[in-house]
Amino acid sequence: MKTIKLNTDALMPIIGLGTFLSAPGEVYQAVRWAIKIGYKHIDCASIYNNQKEIGQAIHDAIVEGDIKREELFVTSKLWNDSHAMRDVRPACEQSLKELQLEYLDLYLMHWPVAQRKGTGMPKSDDDWIPLTEIPLWKTWAEMEKLYNDGLVKAIGVSNFNEANINLLLEKTQIPPAVNQVECHPLLSQNDLIAFCRKNNIAVTAYSPLGAERSGATLLENKVIVDMAERIQTTPAQILLSWQMQRGIIVIPKSVKENRIHENYASQAVELDAADIKIIDGLNQNHRFFDGTFFENPAKGYDKIF
Ligand SMILES: NC(=O)c1ccc[n+]([C@@H]2O[C@H](COP(=O)([O-])OP(=O)(O)OC[C@H]3O[C@@H](n4cnc5c(N)ncnc54)[C@H](OP(=O)(O)O)[C@@H]3O)[C@@H](O)[C@H]2O)c1
Known part of the structure; x- marks a missing residue:
């Protein structure tokens, strides 16, 4: 499997199994299949509320000899309600416990948003905590301790724009x-990807298939569907390759x-330069997750992206 070398020198497998909205009762089997497939x-993420079942699947896969811990790369994410200095380590320890792991390979700050302890998606004004009270870089400094203490092998961010990343680069x-x-x-995120590359930050694409949506989806995009038919994939x-x-x-x-198998097999699909150019031309800067659910100007959250 192809890997991406992180700035820690660790190798991150270029394809992983997403688990957002993978229901308890389904996600155990999904993880077991995925590991057997390769x-x-x-x-x-802690907010996905399914880490216990994923942890059981990882545990059983290791015990039954499907994989060794050191061959696996497991990411989890710090939820917004645990940005306060005292909450970061307990949140990480809780994820480790749920996942039955001694360390995470990667721990991400899930969103550049701080919320009141115990909140899921913010609803009332009290749920947001202004970043002037808990700045992102202070939360990050706590994540650095997790890295230095070996609870996590790498730390990263999610849903961060250039300004948020620059803040961490300057202050931490x-x-x-x-x-x-x-x-x-x-x-396509070309500008953000170029910025991350310049700063030796790897980029992971979430919702690479266009997210879980009813109605017309990216998977039904005519250009993509026609291309798939033409090159017999x-x-x-195509989207993953x-x-x-x-x-x-x-x-x-x-x-x-x-x-799960089909997605894994995308590693063998080679697009030629002409087809890559056609796909490059589809960019509309269209977000399925536009971040408006975290916006609250009264609390200092004007624009997330
Ligand atoms: N950091 C963040 O804020 C953030 C936000 C969103 C997502 N994520 C992460 O990124 C992962 C992926 O993103 P996502 O879950 O939003 O969306 P996605 O992976 O783009 O799409 C998932 C949807 O596509 C369907 N699907 C999967 N493979 C398919 C195939 N080969 N053909 C047709 N349909 C297929 C799935 O249904 P079935 O399950 O029924 O197959 C599901 O409805 C998440 O699971 C999560 O781990 C992170």
């Missing part, structure tokens, strides 16, 4: 290893064995 990278010691952001042909494989060929890590989510 995935070595699982993308998790350890640069982020990864920025995980929404990315697909309708949101599938729309999902396009990213991997430009050095972007992908974490497609599925709980279906055939799709």
Whole structure:
């Protein structure tokens, strides 16, 4: 499997299994299938509320000899309600416990948003904490301690724009290893990717298939569907291959064995320069997650992206 070398020198598998909206009752089997198929990278988060079941699947896969811990790359994410200095380590320890792991390979600050302890998605004004009270760089400094103490092998960010990353680069010691952001042909993120590359930060594309949506989706985009038919592959494989060929890590989510397999097999699909150019031309800066659910100007959150 192709890997991306992080600024810690660790190798991050270029394709991983996403687990957002993978329901308890489904995600155990999805992780077991994925590991048997060859995935070595699982993308998790505390807010997905399914880490316990993922932890059981990882545990069973290791005990049954499907994989060794050191071959696996497990990511988890610090939720917004745990940005306060005293909350960062307990939140990480809770994720380690749920995942039945002694260390995480990567721990991300999930959003550049601080919230009141115990909140999921913010609803009332009290749920937001202004970044003047808990600045991102103070939360990051606590994450640096997790790295220095060996609880996590790398630290990174998610949904960060250039300004947020620059703040960390200026005010803290350890640069982020990864920025995980929404990315697909309708949101190619070329400028942010160039900025991250310049700063030796790897980029992971979330929602690489266009996210879990009803109605018309990216997987039904005519250009992608026609191309898939012409080169005898599938729309999902085109979307994933396009990213991997430009050095972007992908974490497609599925709980279906055939799709987990199909997505993994995208590593063997080679797009030629002409087809890459066609896909490059689809960019509309369109977000499926536009961040408005975190905006609250009264609390200092004007624009997330
Ligand atoms: N950092 C963040 O803020 C953030 C935000 C969103 C997502 N993420 C991460 O990124 C991962 C992926 O993003 P995502 O879950 O939003 O969306 P995605 O992976 O782009 O798409 C998932 C959807 O596509 C379907 N699917 C998967 N493979 C398919 C295939 N080969 N053919 C047709 N349909 C297929 C899935 O359904 P089935 O399961 O039924 O197959 C599901 O409905 C998440 O799971 C999560 O780990 C991170």
